[in-house]
Amino acid sequence: MSHLTDSPIDSDDLVKRVMRPSDGACVVFEGVVRDHHEGKMVESICYDAYRPMAEKEITKILDDIITRFPEVRVEVIHRLGTLRVGEASIVIACSAPHRGEAFDACRTVIDRFKQTVPIWKKERGPSGEEWVGWQK
Amino acid sequence: MSHLTDSPIDSDDLVKRVMRPSDGACVVFEGVVRDHHEGKMVESICYDAYRPMAEKEITKILDDIITRFPEVRVEVIHRLGTLRVGEASIVIACSAPHRGEAFDACRTVIDRFKQTVPIWKKERGPSGEEWVGWQK
Amino acid sequence: MKVRLLYFAVLRDIAGKGEEVIELPDGTRAADVWNRLRAQHRALAGYERPPMTAINETYVAADQVLRDGDEVAFIPPVAGG
Amino acid sequence: MKVRLLYFAVLRDIAGKGEEVIELPDGTRAADVWNRLRAQHRALAGYERPPMTAINETYVAADQVLRDGDEVAFIPPVAGG
Numbered sequence: 001m002s003h004l005t006d007s008p009i010d011s012d013d014l015v016k017r018v019m020r021p022s023d024g025a026c027v028v029f030e031g032v033v034r035d036h037h038e039g040k041m042v043e044s045i046c047y048d049a050y051r052p053m054a055e056k057e058i059t060k061i062l063d064d065i066i067t068r069f070p071e072v073r074v075e076v077i078h079r080l081g082t083l084r085v086g087e088a089s090i091v092i093a094c095s096a097p098h099r100g101e102a103f104d105a106c107r108t109v110i111d112r113f114k115q116t117v118p119i120w121k122k123e124r125g126p127s128g129e130e131w132v133g134w135q136k
Numbered sequence: 137m138s139h140l141t142d143s144p145i146d147s148d149d150l151v152k153r154v155m156r157p158s159d160g161a162c163v164v165f166e167g168v169v170r171d172h173h174e175g176k177m178v179e180s181i182c183y184d185a186y187r188p189m190a191e192k193e194i195t196k197i198l199d200d201i202i203t204r205f206p207e208v209r210v211e212v213i214h215r216l217g218t219l220r221v222g223e224a225s226i227v228i229a230c231s232a233p234h235r236g237e238a239f240d241a242c243r244t245v246i247d248r249f250k251q252t253v254p255i256w257k258k259e260r261g262p263s264g265e266e267w268v269g270w271q272k
Numbered sequence: 273m274k275v276r277l278l279y280f281a282v283l284r285d286i287a288g289k290g291e292e293v294i295e296l297p298d299g300t301r302a303a304d305v306w307n308r309l310r311a312q313h314r315a316l317a318g319y320e321r322p323p324m325t326a327i328n329e330t331y332v333a334a335d336q337v338l339r340d341g342d343e344v345a346f347i348p349p350v351a352g353g
Numbered sequence: 354m355k356v357r358l359l360y361f362a363v364l365r366d367i368a369g370k371g372e373e374v375i376e377l378p379d380g381t382r383a384a385d386v387w388n389r390l391r392a393q394h395r396a397l398a399g400y401e402r403p404p405m406t407a408i409n410e411t412y413v414a415a416d417q418v419l420r421d422g423d424e425v426a427f428i429p430p431v432a433g434g
Contacts, residue, residue: 114431
């Protein structure tokens with residue numbers, strides 16, 4: 001299944017896909033477009049990706065999670081295209097028999113995601129638009 | 137608003153209630169009835185509470201969270217009555233501008249909840265029923 | 273004096289009721305009420321140390337002296353979440 | 354040899370296109386392609402160090418030697434999530 005989508009993310013569906021009868025905990029992380037970044041107002045964000053490579057890098061992260069947290073089940077979806085303030089860009093769901101590993105796994109996924117997955121964002125606001133992270 | 141309910145919990149609604157336009161992250165914890173506990177099969181769990189005191193203890197936890205994580209907004213709902221495997225007994229939603237404090241706050245809420253809030257559960261399964269935590 | 277005693281969870285099952293009003297001599301402490309329950313219910317006889325105790329919906333120490341009209345609840349190990 | 358060069362995000366804006374096929378001498382390294390881009394686009398002139406580099410959808414070191422048919426992408430700082 002693809003980890004990238006051009007449509008709004010259904011986080012309930014993601015939760016349903018990870019939960020097994022043996023799971024007592026589910027931790028969900030939602031990354032959401034917020035109205036400011038480094039002091040500037042943000043109205044929308046356009047996400048771009050190197051799609052096939054992003055899929056591969058996400059799969060690597062999830063494979064590592066399963067190795068490190070064998071009791072966890074995890075799913076992640078990242079949305080691409082233009083998103084407005086309040087819309088979710090990423091949803092990660094981690095279920096496990098106990099909550100500790102669900103929290104740890106979920107946080108590990110988002111931390112690693114932000115380091116290696118080839119996805120970029122262009123912020124748009126009253127002061128123009130800018131690719132985040134690119135030092136001019 | 138009450139933090140206790142006798143009906144299924146709508147976690148989407150909880151997320152909507154905590155999210156502000158300035159929030160870039162939302163962490164949701166769902167505690168779910170699982171099919172086993174300490175080696176025994178579980179079919180359902182009946183939750184009982186000292187309702188007015190539970191409300192007070194939950195409010196104390198949430199007040200402490202706001203003091204400790206001033207940027208976080210948090211909501212929590214615990215369900216009472218009989219729940220089957222796979223149903224959520226508690227949902228906690230924490231939003232914040234950045235993810236670190238949303239994760240930390242969410243975990244702190246559930247850890248403290250399990251220590252002080254006067255709620256009890258009776259597990260029911262093929263081998264009978266038992267109040268969890270009561271050493272006979 | 274009179275206090276209202278609430279029973280929850282395993283204690284409700286053991287007492288066979290959810291609450292009762294009991295008459296107590298002045299100066300009675302929460303732990304004294306617990307010992308009275310142990311004397312009444314064989315299932316509690318072995319529990320010398322009272323569980324967490326709440327008076328008027330607030331946790332208190334077991335040696336807290338009760339006052340007329342107090343609402344007393346012994347809190348079995350909590351298991352919410 | 355020929356390689357396919359992909360442009361993403363800020364690099365797509367700067368290059369004005371999403372991809373192109375370029376002809377390169379044997380032995381060309383990824384970093385050489387980056388220097389070629391710096392020579393072509395004033396906006397990149399100041400960036401001596403290449404960004405993270407991917408060949409055939411896998412991160413590689415900048416001194417990796419390219420082979421005919423490779424798909425090369427320079428990866429500006431990622432900002433997903």
